[in-house]
Amino acid sequence: MALAALKELEKAVVAYGAANGLPAMLPRVSPAQLRGLKVNEYAVDLAQVVVWIGYLQWMREHGFQVNRDPVLESLETIRL
Numbered sequence: 001m002a003l004a005a006l007k008e009l010e011k012a013v014v015a016y017g018a019a020n021g022l023p024a025m026l027p028r029v030s031p032a033q034l035r036g037l038k039v040n041e042y043a044v045d046l047a048q049v050v051v052w053i054g055y056l057q058w059m060r061e062h063g064f065q066v067n068r069d070p071v072l073e074s075l076e077t078i079r080l
Contacts, residue, residue, distance in 0.1 A: 003034055003051055007058045027064060031055045036078035048075045 010029045018024055031051045038044045052072045059066045 003029075003031060003054050004058060006033065007055075007062075011062065027059070031075055032077060034075070034077055038078065038080060041080065044078055044080060047078045048072070051075060051078070 006029045007027070010027060014025050014027075031048075034051060036047055038047055049072065052075075056066055056071070
C-alpha cells in the first residue's frame with residue numbers, strides 16, 4: 001500500500017509538471033525506496049516478493065513497460 005501511494009503521488013506530480021510546461025518524466029519511484037523490518041527470514045522474503053509484484057502490477061496498469069532481468073531483485077531495505 002505504501003508503494004502504491006508513492007507511485008500515485010509521483011503520477012500526480014508528473015501530471016502537474018506536464019500541465020505546467022515541464023518535460024515528460026519517466027517514473028522514478030521504485031521498491032528500493034521502501035524500508036521494512038520483519039520478524040524472521042521468511043517474512044523478509046515474502047515482503048520483498050509482495051512489494052515487487054505490487055510495483056510490477058502498478059507499472060503495467062499505468063501503461064509502463066517493465067523490462068527487467070532479473071524481474072525481481074533483492075531488496076536490502078527490507079530486513080530482520
